[in-house]
Amino acid sequence: MPAVYSTQQKSAITQFISFTQLDRNTAIRALKSHGWDAQTAVNAHYGSGGGASTGSPAAKANLTKLFDRYASAADKNIIDAEGTMKYFQDTDVDVEGLESLAALEIVQAPTMGEMSRDGFVNGWQERNCETVDKQKAYIKNLKREMPGDKELFTRVYKYTFSIAKIPDSKGVALDAAIVYWGLLFSGPLSAVKWTSSNTPWLEWWTEFLNSSWKRSVNKDMWNETLKFAQLTLTDESLGFWNEESSWPSVIDDFVDWVKNEKRGGDKQAEVMDEEY
Template sequence: MPPAYTAQQKAAISQFMSFTQMDRAAAVRVLKSHGWDAQNAVNAYYSGGGGGSNASSATKATLNKLFDKYRENAAGEPDLVGVDGTMSYLQQLEVDLEGMDSLAALEIIQAPTMGEITREGFVNGWLERDCDTIDKQKAYLGNLKTQLPADKATFTRVYKYTFFLAKTGQQKAVALEAATAYWDLLFASPLSAVKWSTPNNPWLDWWKEFLEASWKKSVNKDMWNETLKFAQLTLQDESISFWNEESSWPSVIDDFVEWVKNEKRGGAEQKTEEMEY
């Protein structure tokens, strides 16, 4: 009789087969060798299963050659891909240029801005994942997309890195309009592991409404990161009982809590007055 697999193992087999087109028996062998981790198994499959310094050197050389294809100014900026090359590269990866998967791709290669790629970030990012061709990178990102909605650790990494992508020039903060657009993308995307809204509390809409009316400043790194922490807590505790005046939240979040209580929840609870006779 064939061995009995757990539901998780069956899901891993199905996922691995769908990405690699391998037969079931071969899929099981590869998955067993990778502790039934489908994502690692897929990555290993597309990397050719190689290893050692020779394989790394060959992969690095291939990645450098691939990077060179997208440069606009090879003589003047040999280690930089600009806006046109970046867009061309992302299109070849078949990611949504306005979607969260493009942010995930740019986080992997540590892009300094939305429209630039450095040689170091590109080579090191994909070398670490053993993906030295467009096809392997596409497969990696395709697998990542299936994982993202349930992977809060990866989502957090992408979310925090987006702050650096959203900045312009040497600025230390993100313009409010840009930050709001990225919050919309990160907290409402089908790929998001933190969808900041519930049937009774449209948190993201409230947050944007509050900021538009009450916050005219830019968004610094602390505010950006604390918003994610606050969002996750509100999804766990919609009454916001975790918040108190002694908490060390940024003042903008303190103000938002008061705004929600007063503007969306009718103010402080009204005590029933005793009737006078």
């Protein structure tokens, strides 16, 4: 009797084959060895010699040549905004989508819309993707994985701060932070959608910041917002929060605002506690 695979396992098989172009039986063996995690299995396949060696001089030469195709005429060690747009077109990356941030995280872009030679070569060499076709396939697979991969989401989220912040400063301008939060917390590829049937958290957060916060967003506030968002999705009553917790003051103020401005004191919170 043929083996019966779950919908998730069938999806993993399809993803593995799509990226590696290997046969179904090889895909199944690889996925079984890695807990049916398609991304891990693909990385292990290439890392173990199924593709070009990470340290291959030929792979590095190919990546260097590929970088030159998009490099700025003014600075050959930089792919500028125009070159990045062309590269995104060639790899099917939506510049306004969450995958653009994931792609820039791979190459550790120093700023939004710009890539360095070392970051590009090293980032793709580590993933054994020395051609546009392989990079395109890798990103395609990444897009499939992102909605269910909170570890990947967290990595992209934390990295985004570095490209979103104001040059030569320690913070992200509030208006820019709100735009990025909108993309990260509400995009179709997001693994952490900050809203629920009972509470439009992201909408409230944005409303509160626009009315009550006048400063830029520092790294601590950026990272703690993700932590706070995840907790609110598991405990909408905000039972995890207390005055002794070491949250940034802006989050403490937001909690007070939610309780008093949106929930009419503690009445709605009590109802939600009963629901839990």
